[in-house]
Amino acid sequence: DAKTTQPNSMESNEEEPVHLPCNHSTISGTDYIHWYRQLPSQGPEYVIHGLTSNVNNRMASLAIAEDRKSSTLILHRATLRDAAVYYCAHHIIQGAQKLVFGQGTRLTINP
Amino acid sequence: DAGITQSPRHKVTETGTPVTLRCHQTENHRYMYWYRQDPGHGLRLIHYSYGVKDTDKGEVSDGYSVSRSKTEDFLLTLESATSSQTSVYFCAISAGTGSSGANVLTFGAGSRLTVL
Numbered sequence: 001d002a003k004t005t006q007p008n009s010m011e012s013n014e015e016e017p018v019h020l021p022c023n024h025s026t027i028s029g030t031d032y033i034h035w036y037r038q039l040p041s042q043g044p045e046y047v048i049h050g051l052t053s054n055v056n057n058r059m060a061s062l063a064i065a066e067d068r069k070s071s072t073l074i075l076h077r078a079t080l081r082d083a084a085v086y087y088c089a090h091h092i093i094q095g096a097q098k099l100v101f102g103q104g105t106r107l108t109i110n111p
Numbered sequence: 112d113a114g115i116t117q118s119p120r121h122k123v124t125e126t127g128t129p130v131t132l133r134c135h136q137t138e139n140h141r142y143m144y145w146y147r148q149d150p151g152h153g154l155r156l157i158h159y160s161y162g163v164k165d166t167d168k169g170e171v172s173d174g175y176s177v178s179r180s181k182t183e184d185f186l187l188t189l190e191s192a193t194s195s196q197t198s199v200y201f202c203a204i205s206a207g208t209g210s211s212g213a214n215v216l217t218f219g220a221g222s223r224l225t226v227l
Contacts (some may be wrong), residue, residue: 009179032213043201043218044154095143097161097207097214098169103153 004088006104011108012078020073020105022088027068032091034099035062035073037084044087047073083109114138115200125227130189132222134202136182143185144203144216145169145177147173154201162176192226199223 004024012018024033032051034042048055048062050071055062061074075082085104092098114137124130134143144159146169156169158177166177174196176188189196200223203216 034213034215036218037218043203043220044216045218046215049213049215067125091214097205098144098156098159099214099216100156100170101146103151 002083004090004100006088006102006105008103009108011110013078013110014080018075018078018082018107018109020075020086020088020107021070022072022102023070024088024090024102025068025069027090028092029068033062033064033068033071034089034091035060035071036087036089036101038087039084039103047086049091078107078109080109080111083107115202115204115217115219117222119198119222120220121223123131123225123227124192126193127191130192130224130226132187132200132202134185134187134204134219136204137186138204138206138217140204140206141182142205142207142214144205145175145185145187146201146203147171147198147222148201148221149198157187157200169190190222192224194226197224197226 006022034049035047038044050062063072083104087101087104089099089101116135117131145156145157155171160166160179178186199221201221203217205214205216
């Protein structure tokens with residue numbers, strides 16, 4: 001079965017870049033990589049996704065390794081509001097579509 | 112909040128009692144999912160639905176059943192609740208793979224279930 005692994009926690013300082021890693025060594029060639037984040041007492045929310053190329057949006061950037069076995073979510077300039085649990089996920093396209101999540105990384109931002 | 116609501120938001124029940132959680136959407140999305148969230152395990156898929164009366168098991172489906180009799184509602188039932196089912200349950204919806212290739216999920220606010 002598809003599996004993603006992430007560090008349990010990371011810490012960074014405000015206004016500095018943050019690189020959140022994810023390993024997905026069992027990903028298939030058609031699976032998309034998704035990232036979601038969960039603020040305290042809320043449901044997860046979508047951040048970004050990609051297949052092979054690096055992706056940018058207003059929230060973050062996604063860097064995908066050439067072999068696609070790992071990816072990195074990049075917050076270019078962290079703010080205190082970015083403190084959350086960040087989840088990496090596979091989007092499994094084969095059959096009925098579903099997302100399989102990793103265990104998440106709790107990001108702490110220091111002022 | 113993107114037209115997805117979960118009920119109840121909080122429930123305390125006793126071991127052996129049946130429990131039903133409801134997910135309601137107003138987006139007319141095809142896909143609906145139930146996840147549970149536990150410390151150290153992240154989000155784990157319980158069951159999902161890809162259409163009315165079309166459902167399938169996820170990675171932790173034992174002890175749970177689901178039903179989807181209409182597009183807008185997806186029910187999760189614990190026939191006989193156990194303490195190991197104490198968790199936060201999240202419903203999610205999606206329209207499926209769009210032009211971007213992504214099956215972007217929108218999550219509800221969660222239902223906290225405590226089984227004593």
